[in-house]
Amino acid sequence: MYTRPLALYLSVLTLLLTQACSFNPPLQQKGEAVVQGIWQQDTSAVNKVLVNFQTYNFKFSCDSFYVEQHNFSKVNYGADTCMRSGKWTEYAKGTYELRHDTLTLKGQFCNPNFSLKKEGGCFRFGNYEESFKIKKEADSVYQYLNLSATNAFKIHRTKNITCIPKPL
Secondary structure, X not given: OOHHHHHHHHHHHHHHHHHHOOOOOOEOOOOOHHHOEEEEEOOOHXXXXXXXXXXXXXXXXXXXXXXXXXXXXXXXXXXXXXXXXXXXXXXXXXXXXXXXXXXXXXXXEEOOOOOEOOOOOOOOOOEEEEEEEEEEEEOOEEEEEEOOOOOEEEEEEEEOOOOOOOEO
């Protein structure tokens, strides 16, 4: 008496479970050739008049990014053991997506050796997410505008990297 509805529910449940799951690819993705390499931010005179600012060093390899964010502040927000007289560096790694003129970075805050950072200690930990509007200015020079900030900066490629996908 209940076998027909039970069979229907089990069929629908099986269909949903098989459609919701997929295997991860065996290799990392190739990423975007236009960003592959090591990039360094050009420092500008405008940073010297700001109270707080950051400079970035990026490494894009296949579909992954690594970033060093050097922070500078003329205001002491915390313990000097962390802020080091207004100069400190944060690190993050993860994957990126380039869609039209927007570069989105999603990953985790890390230690200087890019191992995952544990909760606590100095500075931020956990999820890292930033988006940049990018515009090509020359062969290896781009202008980046952090979508959560107001100042654009120039960044130039210091080394090319050819993507060789690694097993995951």
